[in-house]
Amino acid sequence: MVKVEFLGPMAQESIELEAKTLADVATQLQKIDSIAAWLDKCAVAVNDQMTADLGMVLKEGDKISILPPVCGG
Amino acid sequence: MVKVEFLGPMAQESIELEAKTLADVATQLQKIDSIAAWLDKCAVAVNDQMTADLGMVLKEGDKISILPPVCGG
Amino acid sequence: MELHQGSLDVEAIFSKWLHEEEASNYGAYIPFVGTIRAEDGIEALSFDIYEPVLQQWFDNWVKKAEELGAKVKMAHAIGDVPVHTSSYISAVFSPKRRVALELIDEFVEDFKANAPIWKYDVKEGKRIYAADRSTPMNGSGLLSK
Amino acid sequence: MELHQGSLDVEAIFSKWLHEEEASNYGAYIPFVGTIRAEDGIEALSFDIYEPVLQQWFDNWVKKAEELGAKVKMAHAIGDVPVHTSSYISAVFSPKRRVALELIDEFVEDFKANAPIWKYDVKEGKRIYAADRSTPMNGSGLLSK
Numbered sequence: 001m002v003k004v005e006f007l008g009p010m011a012q013e014s015i016e017l018e019a020k021t022l023a024d025v026a027t028q029l030q031k032i033d034s035i036a037a038w039l040d041k042c043a044v045a046v047n048d049q050m051t052a053d054l055g056m057v058l059k060e061g062d063k064i065s066i067l068p069p070v071c072g073g
Numbered sequence: 074m075v076k077v078e079f080l081g082p083m084a085q086e087s088i089e090l091e092a093k094t095l096a097d098v099a100t101q102l103q104k105i106d107s108i109a110a111w112l113d114k115c116a117v118a119v120n121d122q123m124t125a126d127l128g129m130v131l132k133e134g135d136k137i138s139i140l141p142p143v144c145g146g
Numbered sequence: 147m148e149l150h151q152g153s154l155d156v157e158a159i160f161s162k163w164l165h166e167e168e169a170s171n172y173g174a175y176i177p178f179v180g181t182i183r184a185e186d187g188i189e190a191l192s193f194d195i196y197e198p199v200l201q202q203w204f205d206n207w208v209k210k211a212e213e214l215g216a217k218v219k220m221a222h223a224i225g226d227v228p229v230h231t232s233s234y235i236s237a238v239f240s241p242k243r244r245v246a247l248e249l250i251d252e253f254v255e256d257f258k259a260n261a262p263i264w265k266y267d268v269k270e271g272k273r274i275y276a277a278d279r280s281t282p283m284n285g286s287g288l289l290s291k
Numbered sequence: 292m293e294l295h296q297g298s299l300d301v302e303a304i305f306s307k308w309l310h311e312e313e314a315s316n317y318g319a320y321i322p323f324v325g326t327i328r329a330e331d332g333i334e335a336l337s338f339d340i341y342e343p344v345l346q347q348w349f350d351n352w353v354k355k356a357e358e359l360g361a362k363v364k365m366a367h368a369i370g371d372v373p374v375h376t377s378s379y380i381s382a383v384f385s386p387k388r389r390v391a392l393e394l395i396d397e398f399v400e401d402f403k404a405n406a407p408i409w410k411y412d413v414k415e416g417k418r419i420y421a422a423d424r425s426t427p428m429n430g431s432g433l434l435s436k
Binding site: 041 | 196254258261264277280281282284287
């Protein structure tokens, strides 16, 4: 199981998923309407490291963070 | 008569000259060795206004300032 | 890097950073002080921050600045920040002015684009996500593929 | 614009400018603080200023900034400024960060090139004109023609 958390304005409870890679996470999140609408503009961190690798292999207990558009300052 | 003053590191006493234009001032300053060596890198103000007009007509009492290379900050 | 609940104490932060580096022989210190403008009838802006990723973003900038012989610092507010008070201060120290002037520009712009901070307008006590002023971070859209 | 004998009180000037504009609704305040670096065995730098032309140079920048909805300020030291103390502070206030970041760069660079200020190294109490670091102002060479 990996844990997926949704940051900032997404206001979505964390969920747990079975996933071997980030691609598996993508497939499952795309099926949840309230989340799917955000995905094209969200970045992703695994265990707090930003990543651009959809093939990234996940292990038990990994934390995946979904980061919607930002505006600091 | 116009008054010519030499600013910053030029360490030169002010002088008074008869001059109808800035070109007249240039001609006379070029004859003073200790000043001539500075002139190619000096800017000029007349009555504290920077000028780039060698033909500028001068009047009695005008103040001409010779400004050598700068380095503020 | 420092995060504070509510508005930043601008003078205290400016002075603290000045004194931290007063013996470091830097020739240029450029802070950028961001203040909440009164506009569109807002009472305040409010901020969420995801600190673990912000810390990494900042640590990368510390390294990048070090390679240029420079140093970066930043402070940001968490939660509500009333209009006319400060939410964000960043700063560059460098031996030379050109490096400092270029670095503060890049540092502030990358901060706006990639620091994991979310902004909300506060109107009549309600928090409204500033969607139209927000920017997808580098690498966004990965999970929509 | 303000000129002071000797080193600038950086914290006092930063705070004064901050408070002067605290109700002006600017979103960005960028000071540039210049500090004398210990190098080449100098004890201090020393400055001559020709104030009437400096004032005009500064007034032109005030107008240029106003056209962008921004404000500029500056302070400079006259006479000797020991190493590790400040000789120069300038600042930009602007509603928006892009204008502020671009303006502080142009303002500081034009200051270095065209403000009528002469710099001397102070070594063993002697004042030596910093000829090699100095730049002819715009329009130089007029009288050598």
